[in-house]
Amino acid sequence: MGEHHDAMAAEAVEFCSALIHIDSTNTGDPATTGDGESRCAEYIQSLLAEFGLEGELLEKAAGRGNLVVRMKGSDPDAPALLVHGHTDVVPANRADWTMDPFSGEVNDGFVWGRGAVDMKDMLAMTVAAVRQLRRENFVPQRDIVFAFVADEEIAGEFGAQFLVDEHPDLFHGVTEAIGEIGGFSLQVRDDLRLYLLGVAEKGVAWATLTARGTTGHGSIVPNGSNAVARLSSALARISEHKWPVVRSASLSALVEQLGGALGRPLDIERLDDELASLGLLAAMLLPGLRTSTVPTQFYAGYKTNVVPGTATATVDCRIAPGTDDEFKKQFMDLLGPGIEVSWEDGRSLEAPARGALLETMQTAITAVDPAGKALPFVMSGATDAKAFSQLGINCYGFSPLRLPEGFDFAGMFHGIDERVPVAAIHAGTRILHRFLSAQ
Ligand SMILES: [Zn+2]
Structure with missing residues (x-):
């Protein structure tokens, strides 16, 4: 000082x-x-x-x-x-x-x-x-x-x-x-500020989906081969799917250390509720719990009475650490048949959530902010x-x-x-x- x-x-x-x-x-x-x-x-x-x-x-x-x-x-x-x-x-x-x-x-x-x-x-x-x-x-x-x-x-x-x-x-x-x-802090109580340390990064996978069907007059071509209908029902399945909490090493360190900081153990079976009650902290921590798949763009057709031959959509997927490979298989299963996918992606990362470097961060935080407690997050x-x-x-x-x-x-x-x-x-x-x- x-x-x-x-x-x-x-x-x-x-x-x-x-x-x-x-x-x-x-x-x-x-x-x-x-x-x-x-x-x-x-x-x-x-x-x-x-x-x-x-x-x-x-x-x-x-x-x-x-x-x-x-x-x-x-x-x-x-x-x-x-x-x-x-x-x-x-x-x-x-x-x-x-x-x-x-x-x-x-x-x-x-x-x-x-x-x-x-x-x-x-x-x-x-x-x-x-x-x-x-x-x-x-x-x-x-x-x-x-x-x-x-x-x-x-x-x-x-x-x-x-x-x-x-x-x-x-x-x-x-x-x-x-x-x-x-490394930024979130104040939980007067005597407790949590400094969130990034120890893992979700994977990013941007999917472009293409459905193909029969083109023709809107009064004739049935829904069974309709590209717009097939793609929109696949998007609904993706969007509604509740991805499970992934218990990565980062998450278990977070649960343990957050429990320690709050002075009560967290119920890992009810993590969504546990975190949701923590205000600003929830917004930072909740996305790290699980994979998310969010449809963001949809393109098809040009006229109400013309059935287009193709429909395309994009989905922003963020993958929980360590689950990149199994994710794509599950995603394809959810999509169902008859939809092509191309990917633009970067894999998830996970560094050790405990160790000397993290201890050095905590020591540095404590020296400047005695109410500061480091917390690993995804x-x-x-x-x-x-x-x-x-x-x-x-x-x-x-x-x-x-x-x-x-x-x-x-x-x-x-x-x-x-x-x-x-x-x-x-x-x-x-x-x-x-x-x-x-x-
Ligand atoms: Zn930046």
Whole structure:
């Protein structure tokens, strides 16, 4: 703690604001995605270079910069840690916002703007913590690799996936990683704030379904060979299916530790009810319990009295950890015959939900927030961890933020008036600094 840590925390806020001010919108279309990611990477590079850390800038395409910096440890044989974050943000429509989404304004106790929680806050906290570690002449025991990457919001083709495919040597020796999403707190009582640590990530499988049938006049072709009818009844079965709770190692750690934190054991047979009673916590924890299959788009036909020959639909499937293979078989069984499926997918991930790294996170949290208790959870979204895990790295969601009671953190992601409390960044930077000091 102390004054120099106040300076570190202030720098984190300043850097967060400055990064938001660099518009790094990723539209998914190369024609309209500018060079904001490279400008963010160059800005971070200059902040670290002031403290003698020279990184490497890598671009798969002009403007889509990635910065990778290795902080050497004293033991070259020790397995290394990766700290990663993405510089790109999703689009923001100025007209919907109270303030300019790219102002980075600090106002009313918040840093405002696109990327405030997703995830320029973490980039800024990381840079501020590293600068502080250098001021302290800290040398970690193991190497720490920092990766500031482009293109997370689309598929990582220009970011994490590019680095993993074309520059895997940059991650030599890395066995563990921290990044989004996790490390934020949810207040349960005055004396209990749960910091959710991402230990697993659901699989993502986007299905495109196609049904084919007999085309013809609406007064003649019967329902039995009607593509629209067949596909819609299959979608109804998928949508109504109640997927079972998957008792992964992450879930059992969660149940045990949540019970410990609340001071009463949870009934695993009634987990939905148990979690539903926990308010904001429920929204974060419930999706991790089981697979979900949600129909999202449907296309067929062009005229009321013409039966179309095909109908297509998309389903957003999120698969509980460790069940990727059996899921697809069950999904096909639910669909029934006569429907073709194509997949675009990324497998689920699960890192150990107990161990030294998680204990270090808890120690760092406790040092800054004595009411803070770490809780492993299953992330429902997909992140760059999907790419880094291809290198055999155990990935954790740990971007620490101490949030005020009732703050709608989940609603901030990709939301209008995205903002992050200044106090949350202050505490988060201290937690991160403490965590990195123990590496
Ligand atoms: Zn993100």
